[in-house]
Amino acid sequence: MIAIRLQPGPFDAAAEQAALLAGRTDLGAAVAFTGLVRADDGLIALTLEHYPAMTLAQMQAIAHEAAARWPGVVGCIIHRHGRLLPGEAIVLVITASPHRADAFAAAQFLMDWLKTQAPFWKREEWADGSSRWVEAKASDNDAAARWA
Amino acid sequence: MIAIRLQPGPFDAAAEQAALLAGRTDLGAAVAFTGLVRADDGLIALTLEHYPAMTLAQMQAIAHEAAARWPGVVGCIIHRHGRLLPGEAIVLVITASPHRADAFAAAQFLMDWLKTQAPFWKREEWADGSSRWVEAKASDNDAAARWA
Amino acid sequence: MTTLLYFAWVRETIGVDTESLALPATLTTVADLLDWLALRSPGHAAALANRARIRVAVDQAFATPQTALATPREIAIFPPVTGG
Amino acid sequence: MTTLLYFAWVRETIGVDTESLALPATLTTVADLLDWLALRSPGHAAALANRARIRVAVDQAFATPQTALATPREIAIFPPVTGG
Numbered sequence: 001m002i003a004i005r006l007q008p009g010p011f012d013a014a015a016e017q018a019a020l021l022a023g024r025t026d027l028g029a030a031v032a033f034t035g036l037v038r039a040d041d042g043l044i045a046l047t048l049e050h051y052p053a054m055t056l057a058q059m060q061a062i063a064h065e066a067a068a069r070w071p072g073v074v075g076c077i078i079h080r081h082g083r084l085l086p087g088e089a090i091v092l093v094i095t096a097s098p099h100r101a102d103a104f105a106a107a108q109f110l111m112d113w114l115k116t117q118a119p120f121w122k123r124e125e126w127a128d129g130s131s132r133w134v135e136a137k138a139s140d141n142d143a144a145a146r147w148a
Numbered sequence: 149m150i151a152i153r154l155q156p157g158p159f160d161a162a163a164e165q166a167a168l169l170a171g172r173t174d175l176g177a178a179v180a181f182t183g184l185v186r187a188d189d190g191l192i193a194l195t196l197e198h199y200p201a202m203t204l205a206q207m208q209a210i211a212h213e214a215a216a217r218w219p220g221v222v223g224c225i226i227h228r229h230g231r232l233l234p235g236e237a238i239v240l241v242i243t244a245s246p247h248r249a250d251a252f253a254a255a256q257f258l259m260d261w262l263k264t265q266a267p268f269w270k271r272e273e274w275a276d277g278s279s280r281w282v283e284a285k286a287s288d289n290d291a292a293a294r295w296a
Numbered sequence: 297m298t299t300l301l302y303f304a305w306v307r308e309t310i311g312v313d314t315e316s317l318a319l320p321a322t323l324t325t326v327a328d329l330l331d332w333l334a335l336r337s338p339g340h341a342a343a344l345a346n347r348a349r350i351r352v353a354v355d356q357a358f359a360t361p362q363t364a365l366a367t368p369r370e371i372a373i374f375p376p377v378t379g380g
Numbered sequence: 381m382t383t384l385l386y387f388a389w390v391r392e393t394i395g396v397d398t399e400s401l402a403l404p405a406t407l408t409t410v411a412d413l414l415d416w417l418a419l420r421s422p423g424h425a426a427a428l429a430n431r432a433r434i435r436v437a438v439d440q441a442f443a444t445p446q447t448a449l450a451t452p453r454e455i456a457i458f459p460p461v462t463g464g
Contacts, residue, residue, distance in 0.1 A: 014162035017182075025187035025234040031255075032180040034165075035380055038246060039173030048379065049304055051372055054356040079379065086173040091380055096188060101291065104256055107179075111248060111380055119353070119372075120379025121304035133305045136376035143249065183464055196463065197388055202440040227463065239464055249461055259464055267437070267456075269388035270461025281389045284460035 002063035002075040002095075002110075006056055008082040011092050016076055020096055027074070031107040039086030042127040048081040048090065051119035055079075062113045066095075069121035069147075070106040073097045077110060081120065089128040109147050114146040150211035150223040150243075150258070154179075154204055156230040159240050164224055168244055175222070177248035179255040181241040186233030190275040196229040196238065199267035210261045214243075218254040221245045225258060254283065257295050263294040300333075302343070303374035306350070309343035319365065326352050327361035329371065333344075351376055384417075386427070387458035390434070392426075393427035403449065410436050411445035413455065435460055 005011075013032055021027060037046045059077055066073065075095040084090060091114065095106040122134040153159075161180055169175060185194045207225055214221065223243040232238060239262065243254040269284040297316045307313050323329050330352070335343040344350060350373040352359045391397050407413050414436070418428040428434060436443045437456040445460045 012162075013165075013180075014160075016163075021184070021235070025185075028184050028186040030182040031182065032161075032182075032371055033248070033252075034178040034180075034237050036169070037177065038176040039348055050379070051301065051353070051356075051374070053370070054353060054372065057356060070335065075151065078244075087169070092311065092338055099287075100181070100183070103289075104181075104252065106282060108252055115380035116377065117358075118379050119303070121375060122378045123304070134378040139247075139249075140380075198463070199385070199387055199437070199440075199458070201454070202437060202456065205440060263464035264461065265442075266459065266463045267387070267461055269459060270462045273390070281459065282462040284462050288464075 004059040005078045010055045011078045027096040029103040030096040031103040035091040037084050045125040047083045047123045049121045050081045058118045073106040112143040115140040152207040153226045159226045177245040177251040178244040179251040183239040185232050193273040195231045197269045198229045206266045214254050218250045221254040228283045260291040263288040299370045301372040306343045310339045325364045326359050381455045385456040390427045394423045396429050410447045
């Protein structure tokens with residue numbers, strides 16, 4: 001079971017991980033990935049637009065795919081939307097499993113697919129008043145392709 | 149810079165990650181790995197013995213190797229020793245970097261090398277009063293070998 | 297009637313975030329739809345000029361230019377995604 | 381004098397965690413040392429019976445059976461590590 005959540009506000013990664021591990025003593029490994037707003041020179045904010053009717057369904061599909069590939073993995077995905085400042089967290093992926101290889105693989109898979117399969121778009125605001133939409137990266141497509 | 153610490157008591161992963169990210173807005177990705185005591189059927193405790201004079205030096209060498217391979221990565225390794233109960237955390241590895249691929253790779257490298265290059269030994273105590281030393285796993289050697 | 301939704305710079309270039317349109321029965325694929333939409337206004341034409349930069353979802357499932365339209369209720373047009 | 385340290389089941393089988401020994405000058409490698417140590421007691425012999433299960437650190441650096449002994453101050457003998 002990999003739970004999903006979409007929200008504008010911040011999340012508490014420690015509380016999420018504690019909830020996931022509570023009462024479980026069969027899990028030997030937990031991986032928590034946090035994606036953060038980088039303040040590239042002059043960036044003042046990032047706004048995440050998304051496609052409300054499709055976003056949760058797509059996150060759910062990605063979570064199901066990971067659960068099917070790594071049946072022993074439990075976890076969660078929390079993705080924020082709206083306007084975020086440098087240093088703020090955008091996304092949290094936590095995976096836990098009996099052994100570490102599955103937890104690491106599932107966390108990377110979830111991030112690679114979120115980057116390429118979930119309908120979010122990032123707009124950058126710059127100190128000079130300009131803004132621009134982030135271009136999709138070839139490296140993200142390459143990363144996603146390794147799970148084909 | 150990848151800091152290391154060896155201690156008998158628990159750690160606060162959230163506080164460690166917050167300290168690592170504080171004042172940094174160049175880090176877009178953070179990976180936190182926690183290794184936990186699994187309660188395999190009837191296991192009541194795990195005791196980690198180590199080689200005091202060598203352990204910290206070896207952890208430092210592993211940290212230096214990761215910093216040399218992934219120069220943009222910052223992080224920490226905290227390893228516990230002594231007697232631990234099922235569900236308790238044994239080891240914490242946090243890595244952070246501008247992009248996620250390096251943070252994931254460095255975290256996996258650190259765990260693979262800690263498993264095979266740091267002088268710790270685990271003794272299991274069972275409900276029937278018996279105890280046994282954990283055998284090294286071929287899968288850990290294979291995992292470490294991929295970084296050769 | 298089919299609801300068209302636009303996101304990110306596709307939305308900004310077209311100038312509206314949604315419109316409700318009766319699609320001609322002659323449109324059989326997503327590629328046909330994009331050709332037809334591009335004729336609606338200079339904004340549509342500009343947004344859809346480079347098809348390599350356009351992605352489409354039909355009834356909330358990712359589609360390709362070859363995807364058949366059938367009788368969609370909702371079609372979204374947007375740039376390659378950049379979340380995560 | 382050289383300090384010998386034993387860990388995990390090597391320590392339990394030998395029955396002591398440390399001993400201080402004068403190593404004969406004829407011991408030139410780690411393999412020579414293990415052969416010589418195995419003669420000290422039945423516990424030493426049992427602990428060192430299967431060399432594939434034994435790891436050695438000379439002055440706190442991992443060694444192989446071929447590692448030269450020179451004049452070590454501290455030699456540790458233990459099973460393959462299982463931390464992390």
